[in-house]
Amino acid sequence: MKLTLKTLMGAAMLLAGTAAAHAQTTLKWAHVYEATEPFHTESVWAAEEIAKRTEGRYKIDVFPASQLGKENDLNQGLKMGTVDIIISGSSFQAREFPRIGVTYYPYIFRDPSHLIAYTKSDIYKTLTAGYEEKTGNHITATTYYGTRHTTTSDRQIKVCKDMEGLKIRVPDVPAYLAMPRACGANTTPIAFAEVYLALQNGTVEAQENPLTAIDAKKFYEVQKNISLTGHIVDHLNTVVSKSVWQGLSDADKQIFTEVMMEAAERSTKIVEEREAKLADNFRAKGLNVAEVDKADFEKNVLEKIPFEDFGYEKADWEAIRAVQ
Template sequence: MKLTRLIAALVLAAGFAAGAQAQMELKFGHVGGPGSLFELSAQEFAKRANEKLKGKATVVVYGSSQLGGDKELLQKLKLGTVDFALPSTVMSSESDLFGVFEMPYLVKDRDHMKRIEKEVFWSKLAPAAEAKGLRILAVWENGYRHITNNKQPIKTPQDLQGIKLRVPEGKWRVKMFQTYGANPSPMKLSEVFVALQTGVMDGQENPFTQIFSSKFQEVQKYLSLTGHVYTPAYITTGKKRWEKLPADVRKVLEETAKETQAYVYETAARLDGELLDKMKAAGMQVNEADKDAFVKASKPVYDEFGKEVKGAKELIDRSLALAKK
């Protein structure tokens, strides 16, 4: 009788274990709203990965900061309570080397970004993230950033004097806009709409996809095409959590993350044109900016980054040299 019970218990336990493996949910948190590039990218990755995983695990996407803001998500990755996130600017708060992507007008286009990724990112930046307990699976995109505000068109850095500007949680973006004369304040993306609506902030800066999906066109009058920074985004997991996943699951997830990059870049390029037209149609006043004036005003930021962060000047010089290929 005891033997029968033992066998029954073992069978039941094996059944639970198999069920648990089949139903393993991998949580993917990000801050993008519905229709954002983050949401489209994460959902495409989940769809492709889930088809290949065939029930061994299921990637489930939680957008709109449901699982926390950028800094909270990074902490949850390290704790293993969230499996994937899509940080962008905030990575410079983990490792100052990521501030290279905060340098104004560093990345010329997506082909240039691909060369930086291949020749600089994986050898220099990915290991810096790993040292902080984070593993980056692939480089995706947040996009080219532009300024919106309710005061006036921004044509030169002088037009930013005194403007209260929301920026993401990364110190080099703060330093950049301080250099231009603005009054920048880091703030979670989920809090920005109300801050703009109530006048707590005069403006903000983001790629078109974040501006439009966050509905900032409803509470902002001016859109200035500064294109001041190109921000990559990184599909990231916690190192400890990653190492606990079965090897075959890890292989599928990493390969899928990398192959999804082509979809991300194609979608981002398409949205750049579509969303600008939509924001004009929504009544935003759009103006071109004097990029030469912004480039000239950016020199102190490059100088400070190069002096303050060990290895930064090498990253900048190598990245800029790759623009000429």
């Protein structure tokens, strides 16, 4: 009877161990971008890859197109536990740790390759660590989102003063507001999902976004001009909530990081390839796609928009500018 009891207890422990090994944790990964965009398709790939590499211990459902809320809601959701992983711009993380928002200061990056070099630099480690220390949330990867340009209904933009009085939709984020306000535009915050209608009905007469977003959201249907202001080399961070990150083993942290970084690299490559073709595609659609005097825009921003107004530090700006 003792032998039988020991055997039964051993079997129970084995079954419990097996069940624990195969226990599955379901996570929610959310963003505001369309299901056709690489930020979604590569997130889906990453979710499937994480499931494979953890032998099914993690099931990640990806929710695109603001299904779980607008970008501000998603950042709040990391705290509230309504979402576990998000894709979001550093400008939103800057609400918790202002210094990281300097990466959205206009013209800080020369081009996409400069941005990617920054993500491998010491200043990147410093800023992301500062955000994690403040919130507990962990940035696993950074993706190139695209270089932001300005579209208008009728007005053509060549130099900064051409934007004076322009009614333009800009996200309600300090760094995004810097260039338009330096040039005298009237900025209006409108949710990304509502921009098309606002342009169509004349609530605003302009907006700014990368060419890929202009294409995905079909803004070209209600705008005649694209001015290649290139004021922000935009990027998105993949952020894992504090509760999830702290609950991962070191091995799983490595898996999440490696997969999410690979997904970011895949997305970046797709975005760069698409951008290379889009200017000509828009011209073929009959839009006026024009270069601008970027030096004039940059000069006005530096003269009129102090770093300190946003809680940024000049030393961070200088460190990023120095990255090769």
